[in-house]
Amino acid sequence: MTFTPTELEAEGAAGGEPTGDPASARPPRSGRRLARAFLRDRAAVACSAYILVVVLMALAAPLLVELSGHGPLEFDQAAVDSDLGGLPIGWGGGIGADHWFGVEPGNGRDIFARIVYGARVSMTIALLATALTSVLGVVFGLVAGYFGGRVDMVISRVMEFLMAFPALIFMIAVLSALPAENRQALLVVVISFFGWPYLARIVRGQTMTLKQREFVESAKASGASSAQIIFKEILPNLSSTIIVMTTLAVPGYVGTEAGLSFLGVGVVPPTPSWGQMIASSVPWYAVDPAYFLFPGAFLFLLVLSFTVLGDRIKKIAESGEARS
Amino acid sequence: MIRFLVNRLLGMAVVLLLVCLFTYVIFFVLSPDPAVQICGKNCTPEAIDRIRANLGLDEPFRTQFWTFLTGLFAGRAYGTGANAIECAAPCLGYSFQTSQPVTDMILQRLPVSATVAVGAAVLWLLAGVAAGLLSAVKEGRFADRFIAGLTLTGMSVPNYVLALSLQFLLVVTLGWLPFPQAVPFAEDPGQWFLNFLMPWTVLSIGAAAVYTRLTRANVIETLQENYVRTARAKGLSPGLVWRRHALRPALTPIVTIFGMDFAGLLGGALITETVFGLNGVGKLAADSITKNDQPVIMGVTLLAAFLVVVGNMVVDLLYTAIDPRVRVGSAT
Numbered sequence: 311m312t313f314t315p316t317e318l319e320a321e322g323a324a325g326g327e328p329t330g331d332p333a334s335a336r337p338p339r340s341g342r343r344l345a346r347a348f349l350r351d352r353a354a355v356a357c358s359a360y361i362l363v364v365v366l367m368a369l370a371a372p373l374l375v376e377l378s379g380h381g382p383l384e385f386d387q388a389a390v391d392s393d394l395g396g397l398p399i400g401w402g403g404g405i406g407a408d409h410w411f412g413v414e415p416g417n418g419r420d421i422f423a424r425i426v427y428g429a430r431v432s433m434t435i436a437l438l439a440t441a442l443t444s445v446l447g448v449v450f451g452l453v454a455g456y457f458g459g460r461v462d463m464v465i466s467r468v469m470e471f472l473m474a475f476p477a478l479i480f481m482i483a484v485l486s487a488l489p490a491e492n493r494q495a496l497l498v499v500v501i502s503f504f505g506w507p508y509l510a511r512i513v514r515g516q517t518m519t520l521k522q523r524e525f526v527e528s529a530k531a532s533g534a535s536s537a538q539i540i541f542k543e544i545l546p547n548l549s550s551t552i553i554v555m556t557t558l559a560v561p562g563y564v565g566t567e568a569g570l571s572f573l574g575v576g577v578v579p580p581t582p583s584w585g586q587m588i589a590s591s592v593p594w595y596a597v598d599p600a601y602f603l604f605p606g607a608f609l610f611l612l613v614l615s616f617t618v619l620g621d622r623i624k625k626i627a628e629s630g631e632a633r634s
Numbered sequence: 635m636i637r638f639l640v641n642r643l644l645g646m647a648v649v650l651l652l653v654c655l656f657t658y659v660i661f662f663v664l665s666p667d668p669a670v671q672i673c674g675k676n677c678t679p680e681a682i683d684r685i686r687a688n689l690g691l692d693e694p695f696r697t698q699f700w701t702f703l704t705g706l707f708a709g710r711a712y713g714t715g716a717n718a719i720e721c722a723a724p725c726l727g728y729s730f731q732t733s734q735p736v737t738d739m740i741l742q743r744l745p746v747s748a749t750v751a752v753g754a755a756v757l758w759l760l761a762g763v764a765a766g767l768l769s770a771v772k773e774g775r776f777a778d779r780f781i782a783g784l785t786l787t788g789m790s791v792p793n794y795v796l797a798l799s800l801q802f803l804l805v806v807t808l809g810w811l812p813f814p815q816a817v818p819f820a821e822d823p824g825q826w827f828l829n830f831l832m833p834w835t836v837l838s839i840g841a842a843a844v845y846t847r848l849t850r851a852n853v854i855e856t857l858q859e860n861y862v863r864t865a866r867a868k869g870l871s872p873g874l875v876w877r878r879h880a881l882r883p884a885l886t887p888i889v890t891i892f893g894m895d896f897a898g899l900l901g902g903a904l905i906t907e908t909v910f911g912l913n914g915v916g917k918l919a920a921d922s923i924t925k926n927d928q929p930v931i932m933g934v935t936l937l938a939a940f941l942v943v944v945g946n947m948v949v950d951l952l953y954t955a956i957d958p959r960v961r962v963g964s965a966t
């Protein structure tokens with residue numbers, strides 16, 4: 311699933327898929343056409359809808375919990391059977407009008423509330439990590455590609471070094487060794503620290519070719535400063551690459567956060583996180599499958615949605631580029 | 635060629651040195667004092683000082699790191715005089731929990747991890763390339779779309795979710811497979827295969843999906859090349875065109891990423907081994923995280939980094955052997 315460097319490389323080489331519809335075969339031209347091409351794509355719409363649901367769920371978590379009547383940290387001993395080792399009472403892990411998604415075995419915490427609050431953690435960490443990675447990747451990639459020479463050499467070496475690292479193991483090492491008051495911030499920093507080179511490398515390559523183009527030369531000839539050229543001439547031309555790369559990076563970070571929390575070095579209990587919920591469901595999977603199925607399904611669908619969405623955006627961007 | 639080799643080896647040595655430095659700083663400088671952790675609850679300042687002296691933590695950083703490095707190559711001794719404990723090379727220190735040498739702990743568990751890793755690698759390589767080829771041949775048709783859906787699913791499913799689902803379905807509900815245990819191959823090859831089947835599948839699924847897409851894209855791109863058209867125009871049989879002209883360039887990039895992915899497997903094995911309870915290096919690391927056993931985590935980290943760096947090196951060398959163009963371009 312996540313964190314393989316090769317995944318993004320494979321993306322870079324993927325071939326286009328011809329569509330039967332003659333109208334969509336014509337490359338979209340304007341923003342409105344792009345939007346229309348996007349809306350006609352049922353998979354992309356479905357994925358966006360699911361992501362929107364998760365985002366709304368995360369935003370409205372306190373409200374939803376108010377509606378369902380149970381907080382994420384609230385124990386409910388009445389919902390579990392203490393004679394059976396704390397197994398939830400009722401079908402499907404205690405699903406019912408009271409607990410919509412059932413309860414955790416043992417202490418009877420409401421799974422719906424924990425899923426809703428877990429969505430907050432997943433989305434916050436994944437989106438912040440994506441934002442930080444993009445900033446780092448774009449800045450370093452631009453600087454390396456534009457200035458070249460020694461600056462490029464230093465940045466490229468650092469990138470090679472970071473990419474040669476077994477990122478997951480090092481994230482675990484860093485997270486398990488460092489004491490942190492604010493785990494979530496540390497997670498964002500650590501994920502971004504190992505993530506930026508994959509974007510920076512591509513930005514660097516594109517900057518190097520863009521630098522040779524006539525419009526940059528003419529800007530230079532008319533006396534524009536380096537900063538003006540970078541931000542006004544080069545950066546706008548990189549926007550589609552950056553959008554595609556960042557969309558493709560989000561599912562990786564959602565998975566990484568969940569994986570790290572699963573291994574016990576991510577978000578600290580009692581703050582709920584999907585990965586952590588799945589980890590604590592491992593001893594119960596045989597007797598209470600609903601306990602891992604709920605967070606597992608939410609997590610899988612979120613990663614899948616971002617992956618499909620990134621894939622589609624990439625294809626639309628590519629067909630848009632092909633015309634110019 | 636020799637200059638290239640020497641350059642690569644030097645580069646590898648530098649990266650490994652930096653990895654060691656990085657790891658050491660994380661575990662012995664940035665983390666909370668290890669001596670306090672070993673000491674436990676009933677601790678006196680004198681006891682902490684004694685432990686620090688035994689571990690060599692009272693030395694300046696440069697000396698500490700040097701002792702650590704020489705320990706990796708030539709072994710080292712903890713403590714002084716009669717109490718000294720000899721730690722043979724490659725010395726990774728002693729576990730805080732069990733007081734066993736970390737090197738031994740890792741070596742004991744390596745066979746299980748190797749079995750899981752090699753099996754998974756074989757599986758994803760075969761499945762990925764086969765599915766990718768099929769997809770490329772049937773481009774745009776049902777088989778291609780079906781495989782595309784499968785690869786998206788395979789790329790997205792977190793391996794612990796897949797592991798739990800498979801276990802629930804195949805072991806608990808249907809009873810088709812045994813609960814995975816590390817059965818030695820020599821004892822019962824059939825059981826060995828059945829027991830490792832699920833861990834292999836889970837560990838390989840993500841990579842198999844990526845390889846499928848990569849193979850498909852590469853083959854489709856190669857088939858559009860001019861030289862393939864020329865070969866066809868010359869009247870070569872389709873089979874010959876595929877074997878001689880299309881497959882080789884299409885599959886070369888697979889070698890590169892295969893080496894890197896295989897070397898990086900330890901990270902994935904961490905989760906897979908933990909979920910299935912297989913006693914390999916990955917589970918050792920995961921257990922050490924919960925017990926806060928820093929020397930063991932550090933040992934596994936170094937091993938993983940070593941594998942990745944060496945793996946990259948081997949891939950580079952293989953690549954020069956397979957693709958002559960790289961040799962010319964490597965003069966930089």
